[in-house]
Amino acid sequence: MTGRLAFVESPVQLLNVLEWAYADALGRPRPLAVVPPQPARGQAPGAAPDAAPGEAPGQAPGEASRDGETHGTETRGTETPEGAPDGEDPAPRAPSLAHAGLHVVVLAPTDPMSRGQLRRMAQLARDEGVTVTWQDARQGKGAVVRTLGELAGPLRAADRVIVGDPFSRYVQLLLTLYGPRRVTVVDDGTATMEYAAQLARGERLVRWHRRGNLGPRELALAPVTSLARRKLAPSRHRTIEIFTSLPVEPPPGTTVTVNDFAWTRAAFGPPRLTRGADLVGTSLVETGVVDPDEYLRAVTVLARAHGATRYFAHRREAADKLHRVAAETGLEVVRPELPLELIARRGPVGRTIVSFPSTVVHTLPLALAGTGVKVAVCEIAPEWIRETASPRARGFLANVVGSATRTERLEFG
Numbered sequence: 001m002t003g004r005l006a007f008v009e010s011p012v013q014l015l016n017v018l019e020w021a022y023a024d025a026l027g028r029p030r031p032l033a034v035v036p037p038q039p040a041r042g043q044a045p046g047a048a049p050d051a052a053p054g055e056a057p058g059q060a061p062g063e064a065s066r067d068g069e070t071h072g073t074e075t076r077g078t079e080t081p082e083g084a085p086d087g088e089d090p091a092p093r094a095p096s097l098a099h100a101g102l103h104v105v106v107l108a109p110t111d112p113m114s115r116g117q118l119r120r121m122a123q124l125a126r127d128e129g130v131t132v133t134w135q136d137a138r139q140g141k142g143a144v145v146r147t148l149g150e151l152a153g154p155l156r157a158a159d160r161v162i163v164g165d166p167f168s169r170y171v172q173l174l175l176t177l178y179g180p181r182r183v184t185v186v187d188d189g190t191a192t193m194e195y196a197a198q199l200a201r202g203e204r205l206v207r208w209h210r211r212g213n214l215g216p217r218e219l220a221l222a223p224v225t226s227l228a229r230r231k232l233a234p235s236r237h238r239t240i241e242i243f244t245s246l247p248v249e250p251p252p253g254t255t256v257t258v259n260d261f262a263w264t265r266a267a268f269g270p271p272r273l274t275r276g277a278d279l280v281g282t283s284l285v286e287t288g289v290v291d292p293d294e295y296l297r298a299v300t301v302l303a304r305a306h307g308a309t310r311y312f313a314h315r316r317e318a319a320d321k322l323h324r325v326a327a328e329t330g331l332e333v334v335r336p337e338l339p340l341e342l343i344a345r346r347g348p349v350g351r352t353i354v355s356f357p358s359t360v361v362h363t364l365p366l367a368l369a370g371t372g373v374k375v376a377v378c379e380i381a382p383e384w385i386r387e388t389a390s391p392r393a394r395g396f397l398a399n400v401v402g403s404a405t406r407t408e409r410l411e412f413g
Contacts (some may be wrong), residue, residue, distance in 0.1 A: 004161030006104045007171050011117035011357070012313070013164025014104065015264070015339045016186035018125055020162065020243045021100045022263035081356040098129025102162075104152065107137045107170050113315040113335065120337050128321050136168060144170075148177065155180070164188050166195045167205055174310060175231040184241040187259065189359040190400050197230075199240075200251035205229050211265070233368050246365050247403040260277050261367040264345050270371045271347020277306040279331065280340065280355035283316035284380070287394045292321060294384040300329050302354055302378060302410075309352070310334050312343070314358075341367040349373060354410070356380065357400040365406035 004021075006015045086360065104125055112232055124134045137147040155161070155178035163171055165188040175183075185195065198205055234240040234253030241255040243249055250256040279302060284290040311331040313322055321366065326333045337344045340360055346365050352374045355361050361377040368375070380397050401409070 005158035187392035276350040278350035
């Protein structure tokens, strides 16, 4: 197998690329159902979708391609995310991922925390036999042009492109220049849920915490975003797979594959459990959704109620906020060197993990299946949300909590 090119910009994206490659190497999961894509707006039922400029139509929706893939809505796998095994049953080790034909390109961010975690994840990937290239795509004049030039050849040769963040302007620019036939989108936090929803509604791709008005930068990039959305949507000549551990409703014409963290469970743990609880931090303050004083008060109350001793910081949390958390709550602030799923799986970890609404309320129960660790989620109270937050923020966060069926719901008080 050759020509698999992945673009990642965060440690979690790289982890989920490895999970995808692991599931693929094991030859699972398999397709369960196929439903043809729905006609586009203004298109008569049964009419073929329009091809993007410069691209010729291929086989009809639902028709098997020469490589055996189908172009339709598929849900692949024998388990749903909520149906992960409760007993400690790590997946068997797959053949070396060196034979997967996978080349991961790290489009390195600028913040030191993310860069450090990414370098450690990159080494884990190399240890699994995966080719990893580090691109400082955001540093220095001419970095964008240089990166595009260096990636032009691999993009043209790629049989499948794996994307960690469909909302990334960098990834969108790459896809507008070179449109692959097969695209896989792996989890990048709760943004995956919003991507699937926006794709199904035919909307432009905008992160859920952004306000509705377009600024000068967004207006300038609007043509790129519009074209990128077509490159990230299924058609007669392009398949779209979403590889996720989140409760995603398959958009018409897409393939949804369950990520049950089989590689993580096979490679690490089970962890040693401590007597206390651990708190998981969030960047909702940094994204302008939650008031910082209300957040700190909530952390204090939760820590005392559950006997928490450690606070696992999100990689985007500001240093001054974390200093306040440590000083005012007495919690030990830990900046994880790897994604939390790996940190928790390797241990030691508390018997209870308390989190605010985020991806980990879906992923940790899967990664820690059968270990005896309980994951609990605290909802965001309406009074914590800032007036300047996106109108969609409250409903989206409620959906993240409500769909986390393998966690305990906490009432704040």
